[in-house]
Amino acid sequence: MKALSGGEIPDSLSDVIDGFVDQEFDPEYMIFNKKxxxxxxxxxxxxxxxxxxxxxxxxxxxxxxxxxxxxxxxxxxxxxxxxxxxxxxxxxxxxxxxxxxxxxxxxxxxxxxxxxxxxxxxxxxxxxxxxxxxxxxxxxxxxxxxxxxxxxxxxxxxxxxxxxxxxxxxxxxxxxxxxxxxxxxxxxxxxxxxxxxxxxxxxxxxxxxxxxxxxxxxxxxxxxxxxxxxxxxxxxxxxxxxxxxxxxxxxxxxxxxxxxxxxxxxxxxxxxxxxxxxxxxxxxxxxxxxxxxxxxxxxxxxxxxxxxxxxSSKVAREVWKGKCDNCPFLPMCMGGCRFFSVLNRKGFDGVDCQKRSYEEIVKLIRYFV
Structure with a gap:
């Protein structure tokens, strides 16, 4: 954790950290600039x-x-x-x-x-x-x-x-x-x-x-x-x-x-x-x-x-808007899996919140530093 607090980002985490930087989350940019x-x-x-x-x-x-x-x-x-x-x-x-x-x-x-x-x-x-x-x-x-x-x-x-x-x-x-x-x-x-x-x-x-x-x-x-x-x-x-x-x-x-x-x-x-x-x-x-x-x-x-x-893909990638904007796990979740949302009877355009799971998973970040 010292490395992260000192501003050093391990190569293995660079893509992850980029998704959480202090700027507007823009999945459209990431999708339409795919290589x-x-x-x-x-x-x-x-x-x-x-x-x-x-x-x-x-x-x-x-x-x-x-x-x-x-x-x-x-x-x-x-x-x-x-x-x-x-x-x-x-x-x-x-x-x-x-x-x-x-x-x-x-x-x-x-x-x-x-x-x-x-x-x-x-x-x-x-x-x-x-x-x-x-x-x-x-x-x-x-x-x-x-x-x-x-x-x-x-x-x-x-x-x-x-x-x-x-x-x-x-x-x-x-x-x-x-x-x-x-x-x-x-x-x-x-x-x-x-x-x-x-x-x-x-x-x-x-x-x-x-x-x-x-x-x-x-x-x-x-x-x-x-x-x-x-x-x-x-x-x-x-x-x-x-x-x-x-x-x-x-x-x-x-x-x-x-x-x-x-x-x-x-x-x-x-x-x-x-x-x-x-x-x-x-x-x-x-x-x-x-x-x-x-x-x-x-x-x-x-x-x-x-x-x-x-x-549509546009519907899928916008389900979080107005509902999950301030969630710290938004870049990892995007409003949840579309399939799980359907299973949970929330429909294809529903939010399937996984915040509790992500709170546990991110603790694993200690293994990288």
Missing amino acids: YLEPTILLTYNCNFDCPYCFQKDYRRKDVVQDKVIRGFINYIKRNSKGRKVRVSYFGGEPLLQLKKIEDISKEIDSSGLDYSFSVITNGSLLSPSVLDKLVSLGLTHVQITLDGPREVHDKRRFFVGGKGSFDLILDHLAYAQDKTNVVLRINVDYRNVDEIRELLSTLKERGIIRVRIDPHLVHENIFRNEYWDNLIAKENEGDILAKVWEIAREEGFQVPHEAFRLGICVAHVEDDIVVDPYGNVYPCWAFTGNPLYVKGTLNEDGTVKLNGKF
Whole structure:
């Protein structure tokens, strides 16, 4: 803390501090001066896992992305890159079920002369060394893989269709991937596994898996209801739990990244960063995908997008105005997540206050100085 009080800002915190300087908070400036075009494409709603808390559980289909959607996606990028770097996210379902589609899209974009790279959000089961090497050669820079605890915990939560566990296979893939690309290790946290996080991290260290970024996320309800929601962490305890997980990670020797304090701007706030599914439906963000009630437009084959006037990015990024103007956590929150606002019956344009959680999370700043 002495460094901060003396005016010294560590490099790892510079982006965070910039969001809290004593000047008018201007998300419009940050959004319209982005150096990247960051669209997302869902290649399939199908998955080889059957996780009980999956937010797409009611929308699983075996269809794959249509060729006209791929053409539309590529054309969209060519129309809208405007000199910016292009960073695509491949999502699902399980996107690696459609590895050939990633290869086709990557080669087409790369051949157009654009500065292109991509990330993949995967359960990790199909990310073998040969697959990872192929993806890296195509432009992969980041991969997100999920482990929910040590073997006996993870395999009860994240298992293949049919019930077979996935822990050992994913661990093998992680050990290889950490030396080839940037790995984000997501941990979906609820009351059933929060006390097992330390054992998971100890197991990773034993295997030499230490070059990964730990990214805990709380399991939340979705628009469908099932018995799993009885395991969710109460909203008033969310900040305490996240802080606890970060503290454990630090104690076990894993870096607490500055993304723990990331500014609240997300894909829902940025009109250009479309999220398109296998049928060409465009959504506000990843969490709404599959739900026909929250389609905001359609991607055409020529790369244009026909919006329906609902769930606009402008509405999303202005919900805080007149309500949260004086909140010290505004740059981290932006009025809260649009998806959580919908879940909490406040509507897409409602404020979902997370002040209590942020009060706990910002205490972690001591780890950076």
